[in-house]
Amino acid sequence: MLKEHVADERADQVGQGSLDHVLTVKRIREVVESGVGFESQLAEIEALAAYRGGNWTPLVERLFRPDRPTMFKLARTLTFVPTSRARSVLDALEHAIASRYLTRELISATGADGSVLDLSFASAQWRTTVCAKDQPGMLVRRHFEAMVFTYLVEELRCGDVAVVGGEDFGDWTSMLLPWERVEPQISLSCQQAGLPATADGFVDNLRDQLTMIAQAVDAGYPDNTDLAIDPTTGVPSLKRREGAERTASAAALEAELDRHLPARGILENLARAAHWTGWWHRLGPLSGSDPKLKDPLARYVITALTNGSGLGATQAARHMSALSAHELAAIAKRHCTAKNLARAGADVVDAHLDLDLVRTRVGSGGRRDHDGCRRRQPPR
Structure with a gap:
């Protein structure tokens, strides 16, 4: 009888534990579904997991999401032009605009002309986040859009991309003098600046100056006690210089300044x-x-x-x-x-x-x- 009673108590405990587990899982499911949903929670967990390795780029998309419609509207309204021969960021922007209505997670890395997008402008962290791990040649759409607009802002800031008709972000190259007016003045300008008037002469002059500076630095290295070069790695470093002892006149001057100029809030x-x-x-x-x-x-x-x-x-x-x-x-x-x-x-x-x-x-x-x-x- 005693063994049967103990067995019944253990069965009740196991049943109660299973019921608590089921109720807990049900409660967690209700909380997640009533919030942002499983997919959003999973994306956030993946982003935080990636951030643990020092990669902050997966977190940008969450901040970009509320302004996504406005950013695409601006991108379609404004006309962007490159100020140099590099236009990889604008090619990526055109690809993002063409894929803006897609809802699938992955998009192709091939542009409209059949060529593979050049993502060399992006950092290694961004390429790790944007490129699909299991499917080569595919891009994670939401991260790709955030990356494109992030680099577009940087290109506008540094002047590599300009806005046609813009004042603050206009094409600075349009303000340069035409070559027909500049070419006759090259000789006189170089003569006044003390520079060679030809491309080869300019390169040779710059190379000679750098060589002279390098030789002067090498000659003065044995007497330079502040500079040390690691013989194994070759990495230079500067030693911390100890300040000289303060003189009595300097201390008296500081005391006099404190007396006439007391510290105030x-x-x-x-x-x-x-x-x-x-x-x-x-x-x-x-x-x-x-x-x-x-x-x-x-x-x-x-x-x-x-x-x-x-x-x-x-x-x-x-x-x-x-x-x-x-x-x-x-x-x-x-x-x-x-x-x-x-x-x-x-x-x-x-x-x-x-x-x-x-x-x-x-x-x-x-x-x-x-x-x-x-x-x-x-x-x-």
């Missing part, structure tokens, strides 16, 4: 600048009446620090107990406008230009009035 400096320049008088209610604030100078200075640093009213109130977040937001909204802030800034600039050292450097330069217009300094 940002808020203290803002308050001093507001007191001496009076820029805070430019702020006030939109009606033009006097501010009904207790100690308006201090409150305007704290508001200027809050908004100028990008800290925001909520975060500033956590670090400064003088004002609440509601008070800071109300002052910024009701007492600060673009016009009176510009005039307050002009007061600070004018006061800075009145300093003796600045006036000595500026010389006969101009100043700006409170409306932002440039005016000449009065004669001294």
